[in-house]
Amino acid sequence: MTTLQAIVLGLLQGVTELFPISSLGHTVIFPHLFGWNNIVAWQSESESPWLAFVVMLHVGSAVGLLIYFWRTWIEVIGAFFTTLRKRRIETSTERLAWLIIIATIPVGILGLLLERPIRLALAKPLAASIFLVVNGLILLGAERFRRRAEVRALAAREGMKRDGGRRLDTLEYKEAGVIGFFQSFALIAGLSRDGICMATGLVRGLDNEDAARFAFLLATPPILAAGLFKFSDLTGSLGAGIRGDAVIAAVSAAIAAVFTVHFLMRYFKTRTLTPFGIYCIVFGAVMVVYNA
Numbered sequence: 001m002t003t004l005q006a007i008v009l010g011l012l013q014g015v016t017e018l019f020p021i022s023s024l025g026h027t028v029i030f031p032h033l034f035g036w037n038n039i040v041a042w043q044s045e046s047e048s049p050w051l052a053f054v055v056m057l058h059v060g061s062a063v064g065l066l067i068y069f070w071r072t073w074i075e076v077i078g079a080f081f082t083t084l085r086k087r088r089i090e091t092s093t094e095r096l097a098w099l100i101i102i103a104t105i106p107v108g109i110l111g112l113l114l115e116r117p118i119r120l121a122l123a124k125p126l127a128a129s130i131f132l133v134v135n136g137l138i139l140l141g142a143e144r145f146r147r148r149a150e151v152r153a154l155a156a157r158e159g160m161k162r163d164g165g166r167r168l169d170t171l172e173y174k175e176a177g178v179i180g181f182f183q184s185f186a187l188i189a190g191l192s193r194d195g196i197c198m199a200t201g202l203v204r205g206l207d208n209e210d211a212a213r214f215a216f217l218l219a220t221p222p223i224l225a226a227g228l229f230k231f232s233d234l235t236g237s238l239g240a241g242i243r244g245d246a247v248i249a250a251v252s253a254a255i256a257a258v259f260t261v262h263f264l265m266r267y268f269k270t271r272t273l274t275p276f277g278i279y280c281i282v283f284g285a286v287m288v289v290y291n292a
């Protein structure tokens with residue numbers, strides 16, 4: 001791998017991990033699009049440095065999220081230990097801490113069980129392009145569904161913000177579990193982790209801003225856990241020759257992620273998932289034709 005390839009893939013990861021357009025899908029598609037045959041060959045091998053490199057890319061974007069949300073994470077972690085001491089949940093931050101924990105459990109279990117077989121079966125440019133179109137349809141469908149009367153009624157019943165969306169701290173724990181379950185579909189290249197979390201949040205009455213915030217917070221624990229779990233691949237024989245490039249890519253992803261999440265948290269105050277859905281459908285369809 002060249003340094004330029006590492007930087008490009010890192011910047012691509014930092015942007016597409018947070019934009020709801022599937023970072024894994026783009027990481028699979030772009031090397032083939034750019035003619036980077038050395039990386040394309042890695043992607044098709046059952047044992048290669050590629051998975052360890054991709055994990056480092058995700059760790060970089062997670063570090064960017066930690067940098068942006070560091071105050072929130074200090075409050076959430078402190079609130080979690082407070083609930084252990086008091087043995088009850090009283091504040092919205094304490095509730096948020098347990099919502100994150102419960103939502104992380106399904107994706108952690110399914111990730112351990114299914115990550116490898118799904119990667120070997122579907123981490124191919126054509127499959128990623130097809131699922132990118134599916135991702136776009138999910139985003140557009142969620143925006144359309146959130147305007148239905150029953151979703152508005154749910155938001156009104158559970159507690160509304162002034163803009164009409166449901167308050168994040170009114171989510172039930174079983175709803176957080178459902179969001180975490182659907183987050184695990186992002187193991188499939190082309191389906192966005194944040195996009196699926198946001199879409200599920202919208203269907204449950206959240207507005208775009210809170211759905212995005214919850215999705216970004218949910219993304220951090222499983223990504224960091226995967227990084228720790230796969231770190232031995234990078235330090236072992238599979239990581240020989242790419243460790244320096246992996247670090248460069250992770251730093252690039254972290255820097256890009258900080259700027260991207262800053263932009264998106266402002267964007268989702270007033271705007272929707274619709275442009276991202278249209279992009280996924282159009283770009284995915286073009287890539288289906290190209291890769292076929």
